[in-house]
């Protein structure tokens with residue numbers, strides 16, 4: 109681990125339990141006076157240059173594999189209800205082929221696999237087998253779940269599966285808010301499932317998987333953020349609060365573009381293009397989760413290799429368009445408000 113990384117981790121740890129400090133830093137980062145300041149823009153551009161690996165790595169650092177796009181909820185901020193792709197599950201042979209290639213080309217111990225895209229991973233009957241296969245190939249694995257389908261048995265299996273990190277998407281402090289956002293789910297069931305999972309992990313004296321609680325900030329839950337943060341900060345390893353976005357204008361969500369909830373900010377090249385790839389359950393590869401219906405397909409892993417797609421012409425053109433700030437030339441990127449900071 110280099111010195112910069114050590115300091116970065118120290119700062120992250122220090123911020124972990126400080127709600128107001130995190131809020132303040134986030135607010136400062138997106139204020140127009142900073143965003144339009146020449147000195148800051150120079151520093152930020154240099155940061156981007158530093159983060160962009162030249163030459164390109166063989167494969168991305170984070171790869172999300174859509175084990176399934178089926179879901180048991182109808183959340184207000186999700187595109188699942190308007191998705192044109194049929195519900196399906198990734199074929200096991202294709203899955204193993206992908207993992208084998210990743211394991212062969214992995215970038216030391218940095219490469220990490222997520223088992224999500226659009227869909228609830230616990231709907232996939234092979235999810236535990238998949239986790240074990242990934243761990244057996246020496247890779248990190250994580251997934252985000254709405255936790256509604258967890259029970260004692262599946263929690264125990266998951267804790268013992270070797271999964272490195274699990275994110276529980278809760279999105280609210282109050283029952284009424286939760287059930288308004290996560291339509292079709294029951295607050296008490298989800299809460300009990302998460303608490304049961306944490307109790308079992310403690311009983312087994314395991315510090316793995318790392319658990320994080322996630323919340324997507326929107327108008328519905330804006331007044332509950334602090335209470336939500338305080339409820340969970342001492343129980344889990346991290347509480348992540350992210351800004352809502354409207355999936356490149358495909359859905360209407362309360363709070364998008366609101367200065368307090370999800371402010372519109374200056375556009376920079378998208379970090380996803382240099383760090384992530386998404387593999388849809390049929391093997392199609394897309395650059396990011398916003399492309400939920402596969403409008404910008406880069407290739408298919410039943411016939412192409414991941415390395416070829418990652419270093420291939422289609423993605424290189426996309427990257428160059430982003431570096432030139434020509435976002436309008438890309439069908440999904442042109443209206444995309446999703447922002448991942450380069451810090």
Ligand code: SF4
Nearest residue numbers: 378396398440441444
């Ligand atoms: S700008 Fe948006 S749509 Fe384009 S690659 Fe980034 S996240 Fe995806």
